[in-house]
Amino acid sequence: MNICLNDKIFETLSSVVTSENVQAYVIGGWVRDCLLKRDHPEKDIDIVVIGSGIDIAKKAARKIHHGTKVSVFKNFGTAMFKNREYEIEFVGARKESYDRNSRKPVVENGTLEDDQKRRDFTINTLAISLNRETFGEFLDPFGGLDDLKKKIIRTPLEPDKTFSDDPLRMMRAIRFATQLNFTIEEETFNSIKENAGRIMIVSAERIVAELNKIIMSSNPSKGFILLEKTGLLKIIFPELDNLKGVETKDGRAHKDNFHHSIKVLDNISRNTDNLWLRWAALLHDIAKPATKKYLPDSGWSFHGHEFVGSKMVPDIFRKLKLPLNEKMKYVQKIVDLHLRPIALSQDLVTDSALRRLLFEAGNDIDDLMILCEADITSNNEAKKTKHLENFRIVRNKLREIEEKDALRNFQPPIDGSEIIMTFGIQPGKMVGIIKNAIRDAILDGIIPNEPNAARNLMIEKGIELGLTAVDQTT
Ligand code: ATP
Numbered sequence: 001m002n003i004c005l006n007d008k009i010f011e012t013l014s015s016v017v018t019s020e021n022v023q024a025y026v027i028g029g030w031v032r033d034c035l036l037k038r039d040h041p042e043k044d045i046d047i048v049v050i051g052s053g054i055d056i057a058k059k060a061a062r063k064i065h066h067g068t069k070v071s072v073f074k075n076f077g078t079a080m081f082k083n084r085e086y087e088i089e090f091v092g093a094r095k096e097s098y099d100r101n102s103r104k105p106v107v108e109n110g111t112l113e114d115d116q117k118r119r120d121f122t123i124n125t126l127a128i129s130l131n132r133e134t135f136g137e138f139l140d141p142f143g144g145l146d147d148l149k150k151k152i153i154r155t156p157l158e159p160d161k162t163f164s165d166d167p168l169r170m171m172r173a174i175r176f177a178t179q180l181n182f183t184i185e186e187e188t189f190n191s192i193k194e195n196a197g198r199i200m201i202v203s204a205e206r207i208v209a210e211l212n213k214i215i216m217s218s219n220p221s222k223g224f225i226l227l228e229k230t231g232l233l234k235i236i237f238p239e240l241d242n243l244k245g246v247e248t249k250d251g252r253a254h255k256d257n258f259h260h261s262i263k264v265l266d267n268i269s270r271n272t273d274n275l276w277l278r279w280a281a282l283l284h285d286i287a288k289p290a291t292k293k294y295l296p297d298s299g300w301s302f303h304g305h306e307f308v309g310s311k312m313v314p315d316i317f318r319k320l321k322l323p324l325n326e327k328m329k330y331v332q333k334i335v336d337l338h339l340r341p342i343a344l345s346q347d348l349v350t351d352s353a354l355r356r357l358l359f360e361a362g363n364d365i366d367d368l369m370i371l372c373e374a375d376i377t378s379n380n381e382a383k384k385t386k387h388l389e390n391f392r393i394v395r396n397k398l399r400e401i402e403e404k405d406a407l408r409n410f411q412p413p414i415d416g417s418e419i420i421m422t423f424g425i426q427p428g429k430m431v432g433i434i435k436n437a438i439r440d441a442i443l444d445g446i447i448p449n450e451p452n453a454a455r456n457l458m459i460e461k462g463i464e465l466g467l468t469a470v471d472q473t474t
């Protein structure tokens with residue numbers, strides 16, 4: 001019995017295709033991940049039918065649970081339905097031929113082998129029979145089982161054909177190599193290099209979906225190194241490619257910021273599954289090339305790179321078709337603040353600086369600290385320990401201040417309307433000046449974060465500005 005067909009659902013599918021007298025196979029990701037014993041979060045099963053995938057989908061849905069809704073994509077000849085556990089997609093076996101300028105193929109009916117040929121990699125062509133007489137047998141004309149064992153990504157056809165037909169497959173090759181920790185076979189790899197320019201015909205949405213999967217893998221640097229080596233990075237993400245390289249002057253070299261950035265991404269991946277914090281890690285030094293200067297006295301400087309970097313984020317997100325909403329603002333904020341905890345780990349730091357960081361970072365302070373720790377990429381163990389110890393101290397100090405002053409979600413202890421009432425003034429500039437004075441006094445530790453202290457300061461400040469408190473008892 002084939003362990004990949006252990007589930008009862010395959011029994012049911014088998015009885016449907018047998019009674020309909022058509023050949024059908026489980027193919028692609030399900031088979032691959034089962035053989036790799038890989039836990040796949042989405043349980044999607046792909047079925048290829050020699051005949052009409054849509055017909056079989058409808059019949060199978062009826063058998064599994066009467067009334068299951070089947071979504072039919074007539075243009076693609078596919079249909080799918082979901083139940084509580086699975087998402088099952090059916091496709092009629094097909095033969096594809098492509099036009100050079102698009103990813104849209106001309107499609108005709110084909111044999112199982114035709115269908116396997118049009119798939120991207122040998123490890124994704126593996127099919128298992130669902131038919132009664134051959135139930136559980138592998139159909140593996142392209143050596144997928146062998147490549148799975150050897151951990152190799154290889155195209156079933158001549159790679160130039162596979163990649164030029166659908167250039168998205170180049171991104172998928174690198175994504176699978178990264179997720180599965182596989183090697184891209186040499187001829188396949190060289191072909192990606194040759195065809196990298198063809199990525200231009202793929203939509204940004206499809207590209208970034210693969211990029212996000214690389215970023216969410218456990219060792220994302222592997223993917224970025226492959227993207228760089230194949231020349232894809234330069235095309236899809238030039239700002240990151242631009243971080244490459246080391247310059248030396250007067251015997252002083254700066255670090256390679258590309259390798260540093262992807263190392264930070266690897267580090268942070270051990271501590272967070274938040275895609276956007278991972279993006280912030282990847283982008284934290286993105287403005288180093290733009291701010292790089294050599295100062296004869298002190299050496300290489302990247303002054304302001306955190307600020308300039310945060311300003312580069314919207315453009316990068318727009319081009320990559322990433323969301324331009326609060327996720328982007330979060331990335332900007334983390335990039336902008338990424339040096340602040342380092343400054344705070346220096347000896348003579350005032351509580352006021354700590355309060356200001358808490359105020360600015362708000363609830364993202366913990367994420368910011370995770371990035372700062374991931375940012376330590378020194379190979380010098382003693383240095384590393386020292387930095388980590390410093391950040392531990394910063395974390396403790398932040399905790400103490402937070403307990404005392406609750407600044408994470410700073411709400412002014414008195415609001416504008418109280419200022420207006422107190423002095424009997426109109427809304428306007430004066431109100432802002434007094435509000436800011438109160439906030440600054442709290443952040444600087446001159447007064448505690450409490451209404452009474454704030455009220456006293458308000459009166460004092462108002463008088464300074466020539467206002468008089470009106471008697472509110474009459
Ligand atoms: P995952 O679900 O982890 O992305 P998968 O292999 O299931 O992996 P899908 O995108 O769900 O990938 O596609 C299912 C199957 O369809 C693949 O295994 C592969 O056989 C085929 N396939 C998907 N996209 C392409 C493509 N662009 N070119 C050729 N074959 C593809």
Ligand code: MG
Pocket residue numbers: 029030044
């Ligand atoms: Mg899948």
